[in-house]
Amino acid sequence: MDLIKTLFLKATFNLGIYSIFHYINRHKITILYAHSIIDIERTKSSCWQPLRTQHNTKELYFTLKTLSKQYQFISLTTAIKILKKEIKPIDNALVITLDDGYLNNIEAAAVIFSRFNIHPTIFVSTDHTENNVPFWFDRLDYALQQIKENIFTTELRQEKFIFDCSSRDSLKKSYALFRNKIKSDFDCDKRMRNYLKQLSTEIELHTGKALSQIIEQDNYVKLASWQQLKYAQQQLNFEIGSHTVNHARLALVDKKTLDNELFESKYRIEDKLNVACDTFCYPDNSYKSATEKLVKEYYQCALTTDTQLNKVGSNMMRLKRFNLPTDQNPLKILFKVSALRQFYKITSGDD
Numbered sequence: 001m002d003l004i005k006t007l008f009l010k011a012t013f014n015l016g017i018y019s020i021f022h023y024i025n026r027h028k029i030t031i032l033y034a035h036s037i038i039d040i041e042r043t044k045s046s047c048w049q050p051l052r053t054q055h056n057t058k059e060l061y062f063t064l065k066t067l068s069k070q071y072q073f074i075s076l077t078t079a080i081k082i083l084k085k086e087i088k089p090i091d092n093a094l095v096i097t098l099d100d101g102y103l104n105n106i107e108a109a110a111v112i113f114s115r116f117n118i119h120p121t122i123f124v125s126t127d128h129t130e131n132n133v134p135f136w137f138d139r140l141d142y143a144l145q146q147i148k149e150n151i152f153t154t155e156l157r158q159e160k161f162i163f164d165c166s167s168r169d170s171l172k173k174s175y176a177l178f179r180n181k182i183k184s185d186f187d188c189d190k191r192m193r194n195y196l197k198q199l200s201t202e203i204e205l206h207t208g209k210a211l212s213q214i215i216e217q218d219n220y221v222k223l224a225s226w227q228q229l230k231y232a233q234q235q236l237n238f239e240i241g242s243h244t245v246n247h248a249r250l251a252l253v254d255k256k257t258l259d260n261e262l263f264e265s266k267y268r269i270e271d272k273l274n275v276a277c278d279t280f281c282y283p284d285n286s287y288k289s290a291t292e293k294l295v296k297e298y299y300q301c302a303l304t305t306d307t308q309l310n311k312v313g314s315n316m317m318r319l320k321r322f323n324l325p326t327d328q329n330p331l332k333i334l335f336k337v338s339a340l341r342q343f344y345k346i347t348s349g350d351d
């Protein structure tokens with residue numbers, strides 16, 4: 001199957017089909033996103049490794065080098081101007097965005113971005129930034145890996161959920177399953193975050209270990225401080241956007257909370273960094289039409305993780321993005337974010 005896919009991909013490129021689609025869609029804007037980007041050398045001495053898959057700097061360099069042959073890197077600010085028809089389109093424009101505000105985006109990845117003259121936008125959740133408080137998915141990831149027993153059971157909405165801690169692989173599967181379940185089980189963001197806080201605390205008390213004890217030295221999940229963000233913005237051409245105050249799922253909050261998450265995060269970024277904060281990114285891709293209306297009052301655009309290219313006329317409160325692709329085969333990287341792939345998806349009804 002893999003061989004057929006590779007042959008199909010080669011043919012697509014050799015016959016010029018990719019190039020035709022790339023040319024036809026040259027005025028559309030591609031936006032990519034990544035989260036934590038680790039430098040493998042720096043994490044070699046680390047006492048743990050997150051279960052969630054991470055990007056690394058080696059892959060990042062290869063991907064950007066590959067993309068640089070087909071795209072022109074632009075900032076999100078320039079992309080907004082193009083989408084609002086304030087300036088002329090730039091052919092095959094591509095924007096890099098970074099979610100959550102991890103310090104390694106600055107310490108490990110910035111040097112690679114500057115090699116390609118990329119001005120990325122980093123989206124921060126201000127309460128986490130301010131206090132270097134790990135996100136629940138990182139805190140729980142670390143906590144689960146400290147469990148010595150083969151299983152750990154928790155009650156989730158009156159149902160038992162069993163984490164299989166017998167091996168790294170099985171825990172990885174359990175944790176992925178758990179994160180999916182969390183998404184569907186809660187209709188209130190606050191209740192969800194309280195439950196997860198309780199669960200992490202319970203495990204931490206049981207094992208006597210917590211991510212908060214090591215986060216200051218951690219290269220995977222430590223968050224950038226205001227000072228580091230200011231440096232990135234002033235010296236490394238980063239743009240700073242909002243990702244709410246608490247990494248809240250906005251489709252699952254009341255109106256007052258929604259307003260606070262949107263306004264407070266914008267206000268704090270502008271106050272601490274002395275820059276305008278006009279761009280927003282929905283945590284966990286959680287939004288609904290009521291969310292969009294209010295986001296529009298504070299921001300010029302809002303980014304989702306729905307996959308597509310963006311064009312003049314696209315809903316600015318629902319801009320589309322692709323996960324930063326990684327592969328050893330450059331053709332696969334190009335195909336993953338291409339207009340051609342989107343065409344195949346639409347025609348085959350697969351999304």
Ligand SMILES: [Zn+2]
Pocket residue numbers: 099100243247283284
């Ligand atoms: Zn996020």
